[in-house]
Amino acid sequence: MKVVFVNQFALRPTDRGSLRHFYLAQYLVSQGYRSEIVTSDIHYNSREKLVWSQSTEVHDGVTFKVIKGRRYSGQISRLFNHIQCALKGFFYLVGNLRPGDVVVGSSPQPFLAFTSYLAAKLRRVRFIYEVRDLWPQTLIDLGGLSRFHPMVQVMFWIERLLSRRSEKIVVLMPLAGLYFSEAHRIPSEKIVWVGQGVDTSASIPKFSSASVDSAPVEIVYAGSLGAANRIEFLLEVASKLQISKVNVHFSIYGDGPERKGLESMAMRLGLKNITFFGALSRKQVLGKVAESDFAVALAHNSPLYKFGISFNKLFDYFLAKKPVIFIGDVARNPVADAGAGFVIPDGTPGEVAQEVKKIIGNTPEYLFSMGDRGYSFLINNHDHKVTGQKFLKLIANQS
Numbered sequence: 001m002k003v004v005f006v007n008q009f010a011l012r013p014t015d016r017g018s019l020r021h022f023y024l025a026q027y028l029v030s031q032g033y034r035s036e037i038v039t040s041d042i043h044y045n046s047r048e049k050l051v052w053s054q055s056t057e058v059h060d061g062v063t064f065k066v067i068k069g070r071r072y073s074g075q076i077s078r079l080f081n082h083i084q085c086a087l088k089g090f091f092y093l094v095g096n097l098r099p100g101d102v103v104v105g106s107s108p109q110p111f112l113a114f115t116s117y118l119a120a121k122l123r124r125v126r127f128i129y130e131v132r133d134l135w136p137q138t139l140i141d142l143g144g145l146s147r148f149h150p151m152v153q154v155m156f157w158i159e160r161l162l163s164r165r166s167e168k169i170v171v172l173m174p175l176a177g178l179y180f181s182e183a184h185r186i187p188s189e190k191i192v193w194v195g196q197g198v199d200t201s202a203s204i205p206k207f208s209s210a211s212v213d214s215a216p217v218e219i220v221y222a223g224s225l226g227a228a229n230r231i232e233f234l235l236e237v238a239s240k241l242q243i244s245k246v247n248v249h250f251s252i253y254g255d256g257p258e259r260k261g262l263e264s265m266a267m268r269l270g271l272k273n274i275t276f277f278g279a280l281s282r283k284q285v286l287g288k289v290a291e292s293d294f295a296v297a298l299a300h301n302s303p304l305y306k307f308g309i310s311f312n313k314l315f316d317y318f319l320a321k322k323p324v325i326f327i328g329d330v331a332r333n334p335v336a337d338a339g340a341g342f343v344i345p346d347g348t349p350g351e352v353a354q355e356v357k358k359i360i361g362n363t364p365e366y367l368f369s370m371g372d373r374g375y376s377f378l379i380n381n382h383d384h385k386v387t388g389q390k391f392l393k394l395i396a397n398q399s
Helices: 020-030 075-096 110-123 135-141 150-165 176-184 231-243 259-268 282-291 303-307 312-319 334-338 349-359 364-382 384-397
Strands: 002-006 034-040 056-059 062-067 102-106 126-131 168-171 191-193 217-222 248-253 274-276 294-298 324-327 341-344
Touching: 002 020, 002 075, 002 110, 020 034, 020 062, 020 384, 034 075, 062 075, 075 110, 102 110, 110 126, 110 150, 126 150, 135 150, 135 303, 150 176, 168 176, 168 384, 176 191, 176 303, 217 282, 217 312, 231 248, 231 259, 231 294, 231 324, 231 349, 248 282, 259 274, 282 312, 294 312, 312 324, 312 334, 312 364, 324 334, 324 349, 334 341, 334 364, 341 349, 364 384
Parallel strands: 002 034, 002 102, 034 062, 102 126, 126 168, 168 191, 217 248, 217 294, 248 274, 294 324, 324 341
Antiparallel strands: 056 062
């Protein structure tokens, strides 16, 4: 049996970013399955063209097939790129699927998941729908579009068709089953939560530099710089802390469409306590997190998050054993579930700054215990072998 993961933004282990499908595919290979990942050559965050030596590459037993597309900058060219990728993916799958194969259509964008379903139906093979983002609801809650906007209507139709016609629905957000029950009347037994998988064996660089009493408390953000990540609010908090002369510094590691605007905002605010370092390799990022005092994550206060979250950055923070400052109100917050840090539901930038000031005053022993709890939570729930076993059970039970 061959399991084909179809995700426009899936990455090879040599690329920088989330390796969810590589880990799942690698685990299936270790259990005797054949695994393939169909992806594109555009990086999701940086939108740069990734270099491929050939159209098909094999990494640790996992076959990667690349769909080449045009770079994009605005919303129109982005939509064109997504549709182009969906069409190319459809024709590739139709020509390469064989009886007994399983297609896993993932939805970082819905169009390729839709054409993956069409190809699977045409070739009469099993189809599993993986929901990474609740696309119509995301456009409404975070994008500000009306429920009656044509794009929202198209995506809602695709989501309904895939959720009803798929064999199973795999979700990354722990409470996403409630959404499908409410929006599409999907029975709970059809929905399976398989969270993000992390390589917990990854080595973390060790730093031996002696701490200096006068050095600022170091808080790291490592992740995407997009509209959904709420970094502009973090800059406002940093401004309040700077005005109050709190000895703290924020280091931002990551890239994305909002980076230039955020750097300009930091300059306008005259911030001396925040630095943008750009994107690093995962190993480098883990080292920077391990070297810091705290890690930070943010979420908008949105109805979307009543279904939970799936933030890769949190698991890297847990792996580095750092206490996490989470700003935002979300259901099933991993930081709260693990006891791995501090959750500030929300407030004005000044109010959040005051909470941060209190947090950094905790004893080192208390903060170390939070880091240990986060690490234990990660090992028990999100090691890539744990998520791989869940996915294998899903595949095997439906054979």
